[in-house]
Amino acid sequence: MKKRLTVLLILFTGLLLAQHNYPTPPDAKTRLFYIQHSNNHNTFVYDANLTGKKLNTADPVAVYRLTYTKGGIKEELSNVQRKMAYGVTVVSTEPGSCSFTLAAYPAKKIYVHLEKDGKPEATVTVNGKNILLNKMFLLANKLGTTVEYIDFYGKDTATGKEVKERMYIK
Template identity: 70%
Template sequence: MKRMLLFLLLCQALPAFAQKGYPVPTEDVSRLFYIQHSNNHNTFVYDANMAGKKLNTADPVSVYRLCYTKGKTGLKEELSGIQRKMAYGITLTSAEAASCTFTLAAYPAKKIAVHLDKNGRPYAAVHVNGKNIVLKKMFLLVNKSGTNVVHIDFYGKDAATGKDVVERFYVKD
């Protein structure tokens, strides 16, 4: 009975993690995941660069932002130099035709892997709080100036069960 009550409470709490009013980028077969943060609705997008049915090993991940501030409605823009070097840019650690691994500039300790599924479709995987997650989205709770991340919510599917999952990761200074 206690487990059932706990389960029901968790089911009701998970929607509280969701961000209301944030845009959702249109689906794309090459979309790996996207990142949003608490200071505005701009969205940072990570897509796989494919060469036929394989990853482009020279440049396997494309990163850009969709701008939703100042009256813009999802205008695609390149990352600024500061965004690329300090926050949303990537450092590739390995690249092969069927997989690659990279880290984000803001948190190089967390590795993200890209793989191809049995149909050749790319997906991103990350290990958070003891779980392997097929990543769809991250949401960053940041301070007002945008210089410090309090926590990251990872949204996706549990790789073992296929069930939707949200894992909160607290960033330590």
């Protein structure tokens, strides 16, 4: 019995620490947020696409991956990644703002706007909280075909406090 409890504790601790030791992408002035997942450390990065100091309304969000399994090189998304998972569909654009969805979850809108100083920001509503998004973490099956939940990290826009909100995928 004691041995089983120890094994369960180790497994549970491993799940809690699953995101530790993940690389943080280099900061960028146009960074909106990034996505990491449980299968490896490769990271999908979302940057605002600016023309001068304005949001490019024709193509407002640039998406690429940092392939840490190959030393952190920057690569374009594959067709499958773009169409089935990490690609974006722009829903609407206005001068200085847009909204978009991710290919894997078109029900969740992400909003982009430029602050007064020209810094782009992405916001999303999760569990009734409006979050200034910094990153997402996906807990996926081994094949990466099913996601159990998504953790959203950022700041609560109402309080300014750091938050993590979990959304279970049904």
